Each structure stands twice: as structure tokens, then as C-alpha cells.
Amino acid sequence: MAADRDAGDESGMIGRPLPRKEDDPLLRGLGVFIDDIQEPPGTLHAVFVMSTRAHANVVAVDIAEAAQAEGVVAVYTGKDLAGRIKPITADIPQPGYQPVNRAVLATDRVRFVGEAVAVVIAENRYLAEDAAELVRVDYEELPSVIDVDQATGPDAPRLHEGTRDNVLFQASYRTANVETVFASADHIVRDTFQSHRLAVVAIEPRGCMAVYQRRNDSLTLWSSTQLPHTVRTAIANLLDWDETRLRVVAPDVGGGFGGKCSVYPEELIVSFLARELNAPVKWICDRREDLMTTTQGREYRFDVALAFKRDGTLLGAKAKIDCNIGAYPSFPLGASVEAGGAAIYLPGAYRMGEYAYETRAITTTTCPSGVYRAVAAPVASLATESLMDRAARELGLDPAEIRRKNVLLPSDLPYTNAVGMRYSTGSFATCLERALAHADYVGFRRTQTDNRLRDGKLHGIGMANVIEHTGQGTLRYRQRGIIYVPGFDGAQVKVEPNGRAIAWVSQCTQGQGHLTAFAQIVAHELGLGMDDVTVIEGDTAFGPYGTGTFASRGAVIAGGATLRASTRVADKIRRIAGHALNVSAGDLKLADGRVYLSGTSEVSMSIREVAAIAHSMDARALPESDSFGLEATEYYDPAATPTSNAAHVAQVSIDPATGLVTVVNYVVAHDCGRVINPLIVEGQVHGAVVQGLSSVLSEAMRYDETGQPITVSLMDYLIATAADAPDITVLHEESWSPDTAGGFKGVGEGGVIGVLPAVANAIADALVPFGCKINRLPLLPQAIVALMGSRSAGSLEDIHNP
Amino acid sequence: MKPSRFEYFSPASTSEAVEILASYQGRARLLAGGQSLVPLLNFRIITPEALIDLSRCRGLDEIRSEGSVLVLGSMVRQSTAETSEIVRTCCPLITATMPFLGPSPIRNRGTIGGSLAHADRVAELPAVAVALGAIMIAEGPKRRREIPAREFFLGDLTTALASEEMLREVRFPISSDGERFAFVEATNRHHDLALVAVALKLVLNAGRCEQAAIAVVGVGPKPLRLPASEGCLVGKRLDAATVLAAAQLSTEGIEFESDVHTPASYRRHVLPSLVERALRQAASNAHGNDR
């Protein structure tokens, strides 16, 4: 259904910058995050004993002393649980894919530091930690492999039984004429870009609590997850449990960003233990454990070449991509999601007909990786946008000019790119121009011509064009073989007898403002006020089955389902009211809590009255064709993947003495189709930009040569604070999607995709006089001074543009 | 991330505190503000048998000037020192350095003595103490003794305090006319923990440098003075050439160390720039750093 732009009117709720409904309790300290849930009496606390070795055979696990410790109820090892809980396996039916198993507790072999080898259950967390220190594990060390070269070298140990090698997924693709355009191109730019491992660090670490009801063998698991339905299905499958007796609830969740987008061993073990011990069992991840065990991400090597004509026209791209996916593929997304996504993303916002890629996912003895916010797209974008800048310089063009030449224009749309992704609508060129204008790009360049060094700082500006594949539906996951991700979501919208609406949505919110945005959709369609609508998410006991919240899919898919269900309820309201008022339903409008005849306020009734009729609480009867109740359930799957777009412009200054980078100005011109709530959209963009900025400038998950993670506290894993973050201007464009209900496109990841190249390019721009190339992250002060080489601060006075 | 078990004592006097400390023969720790100690407890990196909380010891939170000396009790909170008029008048370098110690909630609890006695290699206060030539007053079961700041810091988390001694107070020489100060640092993030930090005190007379004390932390396990740079300044005017010369001499004799935050090469690279920056600030600003 193509969205109808005229559907909204002044009284509509969609498009308004409304403050959020979820804020009030959170501001009062009344949020209920996983560790805030009142523990039932007798709750036991689990603590996991983590491997200290990156790769080793587990020779023996001695739990005797721990089992005797004060307050300890039970201690389990991998051998105890093998056969009780099936291993986690993301078996993706795709060529080039090798599935591997992950035991929920290591049995005979560990493959990363932090992998759980035993679990201690005690009366409280303090005592459980005391006892966990008493578990002795005897390891026989095996060689560790921490990067993709080690893992694919001739002597590399094979990490998983039943595999040919450590390449768990590989794929390649080429368009017909890619070699021809490279052979005939005037100019080719090429480099290898290495991005570094990141930890997700949602501010609330993971955690879960299971309560077992013996009388009907049922279980409720509260988990800080992005995927309650998938977690439920996994528990059912891996613990052989009747899914109808399982309930998974995501309470208030303190950020996800992909780190809570996997089914984790702890969720399965805690569920198992609650039944086994017939007691509530709770596990809260601490920060060190989080930095060692929550899926990490974005460790890639992109070897990319771009071919250009002399005038700057982009002809084609070639890419070789290696992803270090760590010790185990995550579930449900599997080993191919990063490598596949990396390759698909690369063509970006440009007109480019020819493309070839080879991509691989490689297992190593590091923490498993997963789908960290925007997955591989930021690095793909870093590679192409950096090369675009270098091509511009080498061809004597301005970076803005070369982008103007290649960015998709309205006349190109709809555009199907070299890997078959279709862009129906978008404002690629407009966003670029608006962002450049707002950042006063021309003015900046004019000043810069005189001197890059102003006020003792080096100044630079950088830009990037961004696309974001959002709201991917069932077809995309089927095509990629990711069969454990359904791809659809559902909503059940219900008007209660008091005329107020409740919507159960199959996703769950981790801060994205679903409870407000989806309420706006319901209120908009039903003509209700925001206070009349309640949205409930994250509970498998209510409403339809669904996929979860990740990959910028909330607004498109859950929003679409909510819209569809709301439309059906609105239709029924019209039918009932039409019957009662004796007018044609088609002539009725819903607004301000009433149903009224278009063009007059004389003929109307309140939605509350309609609800009373629907619930047989009114003398008036329902139309014969309608049954009782005022509700509808809709599942939604978009017709095609909607592509959001944006342009980012970053301006930086660099202290030449210390190498410290300051982002002084940041502009994003952003288009996520029809905006439901601009306040929330801006918040998503701000947050994504700063999270990405943090990964460019300071965050780095480091392992030593043997695979020991050595940045497992927030003293060593450096996240941007308010002092590092710039103010950000967000400019909105709205190219509605014809492929989605409501015209919505997704938002949430694009900010990260743009900030890596924009900031890296701005830094490279400031450092042009030093003749350096940026192809590694992070750009810590040590990296900046290394890029500047031997030129000391004292000799900077004479630095001008080349 | 829960500490292991310990006994807790909250003595009312320092004599009681050191008595308990001595009785544990090195297996007890003194708890001052806790901002460095408690993370180590929570990680179970340290597991003392007892904690002796100094917050109720009489007299440890005093700030006073005695003749030519500013006395800060070891339990003076960092935020209290920061806003103290006496401190600002007597030792403006201390006031100027305080914002670098961490964000407010940390400085509200963190203490002067706690930071000095913890002796982290990237802590800012040890640089200030060394640059100002502070005297540490240690109290043991039998006696009190003075330890000059330069002899106080022995290495990572290690001071000249004996296992039964506590840091009772710190005595800073009160600044006189013509003194100039600066505190500058290089960080990975804005206002982060220091990678390298420089604290300096100059005494100027008619534009010439009569005395120079430059202390650096972060380059190795303990604060260092920079004698070559200092020597180069004494007797000279603080002109650009002298400043540059002193800065260039700053790395002399230092064995720079690498860690997870930055390599030795970065520390070597940045130190001269910091010294230069500190000297320029000191030359232009009687109150050192202008934050």
C-alpha cells in the first residue's frame, strides 16, 4: 500500500514532536529494568565461572570446594548440562556456510576468554561470587588465533569440529563488466581499511531472571533482550519445552544496539535452572563480564578499489572483505550476517553500475561478534567515502564536487543498484547540498585556503553520503538464509469499553520511544488523544508473535503493523458509528475522540459510545455484519526494503601538540521517509552519531597476543562523554516510501554509518599537509601524532594548503 | 563485581587507626574517599581482611595555614580543597589542578590524602605535590615523621609509608609573590585520565626565572622532576627560545613506558609540548591553568 500524503491532517498525531510517554517513570526512578524487578522470595543468584584461556581443552573442573561454600545451592559444569540443554546452532542454509555448535557451558574445549565453564547458584550475588572463585578449572592450552590472518594461515588450528577451516562463511559476486571498467578506467584508488573490535556497552548490562511455576510446568523469563519471541522459541527448542508454557518478557531495557540481539547461553541456563531447582533464578551481568561476553562487533578488513573516469565519474568498485566474527556465530543471525551485509552495503548512495566482491566470515578465539549498530555499513562507508576523497584530491576535484557528480539524483529513481537493492525514493543530492550549506562548506574552504592552522589548531572538514537499509522484511532474511529471524512483526490494537485504546506490539523498546511513536500512529488513525492510547511491548504473553527490535526496523515493521491494525479498528468504528448515526461509514472522520460526518460537527458520536456499542453496553446494536469487540491484529512485512538516506558534514580541530581531536561542528541532513516523531528521530540521529564518534576516536576492544581481553573495564574501554561530543544539527527531509505502510523508513543506524567517514575525512582533511592516509581506526591521539609524523608542533606555522 | 568479605573499623582518632592498622600486619587497608580503592575491591583485585575508614578520625579534614605552610589534612575532600579560599590564596596550583582529578561525584568523595597515598602513576596530585615540594606527614603507632614528596612515591601504588603508617596530612609551602604555576595534561578523551601530565612552579624575579620545579606523571611508575629543563630555565627570561629549549630537554633521561592506553613513543612525543604549554601558561598567568 502506497502511503497517501494527504491522509494526515492538522489534527493528526503522526509527525508531531511530542515528548515521550515513557519518560515520566524513568525520570522518577520508577523504571523497571531487569535488576529492578522485585525478586520473588527464595530467588537464587547465578554467577558464571569464565574461561581464563582463549583456546584450551578443559581437562577438569573441580567444583568440590565451591559446592561446600556458604550459601551455595548448586554448581553445574558443562558436562552436567550437556544433554540437558542442546547446543546453540545458527544453521544458515546458504552456499559457503559452515554451521557450528556452541554448548551453553563449555564441555571439553573453550574458545574465548570469558566463555562460561561452570555456573554457581547461591543465595545472593556476593556469596555466589565468593564460591565462583573456588571453582578450579584445569586447562590444556591450545594455540589461540586472534585475527583473520592467524585464523586462515597454513598452520591455523581448526577451531570447530566438523568444519573444513575457520572460514565459516564466504560468498562472492560480480557484475558482468566490472573487469572491463577497471581495465579502461582513467583512475583507480585503492586501499585496505582495518576497523577495530568494539564492545557494544549498552549502559545496562545484560541480565535475566526465570520464575518457574511447577503446577503447570510453565516458566516466565524476564530478560534484557531485543528479541523476546526468538528467545522464547529458542528455549522451547533447546530445552524441549512446550512453547505455550513459556513466557518471555523484556522489561525496561537499558539500550540494546545489537548487543542484546542474540539468544545467549545465560538465558537458556537460567531457564533450565529455575525448573531444575524449582526456584526463581536470577543472573545479572557485571560490566567486566559484559565486556568479555556480550557480542562485540565491527572488526573488519576492507580491501577496496574504486574506478573513476578523469572527470570524477565513479565507474565501479571491487571489494575483498574479511570479518573477524570471534569464537561462535551469534544466534539467530548467524555467521554470515556481517560479511553479507558488508558486501551488500558498499555501493551506498552512488550511481555505480559495476561491482565485484568477495567476502568471508572467519572464526577466531575472541569474544563472539554480532550485529552491533549498523553492523558492517560504517566501515564499508568509511572505505568508499575515504577513497572518494582521495580520488577527488588526485583528480583535482573538491570532495563535494566528486560526490555531486556521483550521488543519486531524483531523475535516477527508482534505482536498482549493482547488488539488486532498489531505492524507490530518496533525497540523496538534496541532503548533501543542505548539509554542506548549513555547515557553510564554501566559507570553511575559503578560510582554510589561507591556513589550516588557526588558533593553534589544525582544522578540517569531511563529509559522507549515507544510505541505510532499514525495515528488512521476511524476504530479505529468507534470501540470506537467516531462517531463525522471521522478519515480520505484529500488532494487536484494541479499543476497550471506555473508548481508550491499547496496542500490543510484538517488538520491544530499548529507548527508541516505541511507546510514544506507536501510540501516535494509533491515536492518529483512531482520532484519539495521546493519553487515550497505551502501547505495551516486549511480552510474549500478549499480542502477536514477532521478530524484535534491531536493524532500524521498528518504525517500518512494527509501525506498519500498528498502522494496519489501527486502520482496521478505525474502519470498524466507522461502520458501527455509521450504523448508529444512520450515515455512510465512508463519510465519517475520526478526530478528537469522536466520529463525525465530514463537513459537519452536528452528526457525531464519541468513540467511547462506539466502544460501548461494540461491547454490548449500549442500547444500540452492532451492524449485522460485525461481531463484538473493537480490535484487530495485523502482521506486517513491507513490500520492499526501504532505504533511508542522509548526508553528514563534520568539522574538526586537532591539537597538533597532543593529537587530540575535537569535533567542533556536526550537521546531518536526514531522510527517513515519513517522520512519526521528529523529536525521537533527532534523538536517534544524535545518539548514533556520538556512538559512532566514540568508536572513531577512543573506543577499542583490545586483546593481547594470547587472546586475553585487556580493556574489560570502563577505565580502559573509553566511551565518549559529554565533553567529547559536539552539538549536532539535524535537518529533515521526508521522501516517503511507497513500499511501506505509512511511508515510513527506518532510523537508528544511519548516524553511525555517516560519522565514521565524515570524521575520518575531516581529520584527513586537516592533515592533508602531512600527506597521510587514514585507513585504520581508532584515531586516538597516538594515531594522530603518528600520522603527522616527525613534524613537531613548533614547525607548524608554515603549514598551508598544498 | 562484589567485594570479598572484610572487617570494618571506623576509628575516631588517628592513633586508634594506626593501632588497628598495625595489628593487621599489612592485611588491612585504610579507606579514605574510596574512589580508587573501592573499584579494586569490587573487581576483587585486592581482598584485604579489614578496612579502616578514616572519615570519622578527628582532625583529618582540616585546612589551615601555619606560617609559610598550607596544611591539608589527608581526609580533606578534593571538592572542598577546590573551593577553599585558603587553598586558592596559598596554593593556587592545587585549586587549578582539582578539576582534572575527575568529575564532581568523584571529587566530592575523593580525598587529598587518598589520592596521594594510592600513588597511581597517572594521578595528578602527586605531580602537584612534587612540583610544590610538599611534605607528607606520616603517622605510625610510635611516631610521626616527615617524608618529602620526592621520596614519598616509590612506584606503582607504592609509597614510602610503612605498612603500619598512615598519611596524616600534607604540608605545602605557601606561594609567594612572583610564583607562577601551571598544570597541563595530554589525554585520550577530553578531560580523561592523564596519559602524561605536567605540574610546574616557577619563581620569577624581574622577569627572570629564579627557581623552577617541573614535575611529570604518567611517563613511568612515579612522578619525576625534570632537572635538565629546570636547569635550563634558571637565571633566564621566559622568552620563546628559552621555553623551547627547556621543553626540548624535558625528555632527557626518562625511560618512557607503554601501556594499554598509549605507547611510550606517544609519551615521549607529547612531553616537550606539554612542558612548553605549561611554561607559556605560567609565564602569562599567575594562576597557572586557566580552566
Next chain:
Amino acid sequence: MPQRHKIELTVNGKKLQRLVEPRLLLSDFLRYELRLTGTHVGCAHGVCGACTVSINGSTARSCLTFAVQMDGAVIETVESLAPRGPLSLIQQAFHEHHALQCGFCTPGFLLSTREFLARYPDPSDETVRMALRGHICRCTGYVNIVRAVRAAAAKLKEERTGHGS
């Protein structure tokens, strides 16, 4: 088992007496013993700031403090900011400016903001950023937090001058 210590303290205006084991962190005491779960623990080593409370009128990390130390102390947590009725002015500014997303870090930001604005009633963006650097927010990028704090400052100023005239 180590001796438990009796503490008497005031939490959010209420006088309490409890027996605590020495190693019980203040954050756990507030959350599990008093059920004041608005104080969150994001790192337990003093960096993230989510656990920030007010002790005797000054902000502090409750994860770096032991309950046993709090004998005689006056503690305020996020729950005290608007125990009933409308949100406080700072909370309201956070709401209006969309300065929270997941909301986990928010209690710490609120307590530090309150202390900061009491000391610096007319702050610049720069001083707000400096003042809040002891808190990590992973969602908002801090942009709207800074805007909310400045808006709150303006409102507070308005209130003061309004009452004064």
C-alpha cells in the same frame, strides 16, 4: 561471618536503622534492602555515573561507597526529586527536550545536574559538558541532555527572578 554493623541514616527524608554487612555496597543497600531501584548500576567501578546519589548534599557514586560508612548520613536518590505530583523542573526539562532514551543513566544525570545548577546557575554548553562528563549516556549523544540542562537553568533563573521581583 564478619560482624554486622548497625547504621542509622536518613534516606529521602526518612530515618532508618539497619544492620549491614561491611561489604554491602551502598548501591545494593538502596536497591535491594530499601527497594529504591531508581539508582542503577552500570559499571560498579565508578566510571559510568548511573549509580550517582547525593550523600550529605554532595553527589557521589553509590557503587564506590559501603552502606556501613553511611551511619548518620543523609542520602537522596532520584526517587526524592518528585516523590509525587508533577515532575521537578529539571526532570521536566529532560522530558521536554527528549534528553533520555532508555532512561537507565538518567537518574545519575539528574542528580549531577541538580548539584551543578545550584552551583552554576548560568552555564554555557561547554561548562555543562564538563560538569556532566562523569556520566555515560549511550543513547542520546548528550545533545539533548545539554539542551535540557541549559533550558532548566534558564527556567530556574526565571523562577528566581520572578519570585524576587
Next chain:
Amino acid sequence: MKESGEFRLRASQARVWDALNDPELLQRCIPGCESVERISAVELKATIRSKVGPISATFRCDVRLSDLDPPNSYRISGQGSGGAAGFAKGGASLKLVPDGTNTQVLYDVDASVGGKLAQIGARLIDATAKKFADEFFRNLANAVDGAQTPQSTPPVAETTPPVSARGGARRAIALAVLATAIIALAAYLLTR
């Protein structure tokens, strides 16, 4: 972590070999060495207490010796477990080369540390190991020099250590030094 290096001792090859074979001397030279227990001709157990300020960990070490060629060379390897604190392990080939009246000691070390201390205290591990090395080398040098007993040598940093380890990054040296402790322990075996 792999590291090669050399250091020079002011004593003859025979004297150095003997010193490395003097269990009492070695136990005194190894900072924090609390006990040594012989298991077999080529195996022993030892307890080393490593301490940085308030942080301490007790490592129980198992050491094995091989490729003995007195007084020229041997290979040792072993690992120490510090319980919840973590572990250290390593191996080293040690070669004694006469150099006039002095002896050049060449080593190839392969060592690593892991577990909580290594993860949280990476910074401290390096520094500790360096301090440990400095102390061990100073003690050993003093011992073979026939100077006073190591315990009475105050750790005064101003004095130049009588030996110096050449080579790459600090961390490499640091890890090498953990192996040095094991080297020293292994030497103990030679006397039995």
C-alpha cells in the same frame, strides 16, 4: 609474547652457572619467592608472591626443565596459577656465553599472563613484571658479584641497575620477566 634479549653479569660462566644452581641464593634473588618444593629431577613446584602496593597475588608455579647442557645452556618452561587472580606461563631457552671475565646471558622467552589481573590490571602487570625483573637482575648481579646479600639492597631507583635488558616493548620485557622467575626456579633443579 616472544622476546629475545641478553644481559651481562660480572662473573665467570662457571660462577654464573653455579649461582643459578644455588637454590638458596635463587630463592633469595627471586622477589617474593616463598617456597620451593622438588617433585622430580626435572620438575618442581614453587610459590611466588607478587605484590604491587595493596595488590598481591600468590602464584603456585609448576616448572619443568629440559635440554640441559651444563654450563652452557638449558630450556625451562612452566606455569603459575594465581587462583582467581589469573595465571602466568612461559618458557625460556637460556645460554651462558663467556665474555672475558664476564658472562653474557642470552635468552629467548615466550611468556604470557592471563585472567583477571591481566585483564583489569594490564597496566600494572607490565610495571610489576619490570620491577620484578629489575629486582631479580639486581639481586642476581649482586649475588654473583659476591656483594652483600640481596635483601639488604634497598630498592633505590636512582642507582643504575647493574644489568640491563635490551629489546623491544616494555610489555615484552615484562612478560619475559615472569618467565625469568620460572628460569630462576628451574635453575634450582640443576642442583638436585
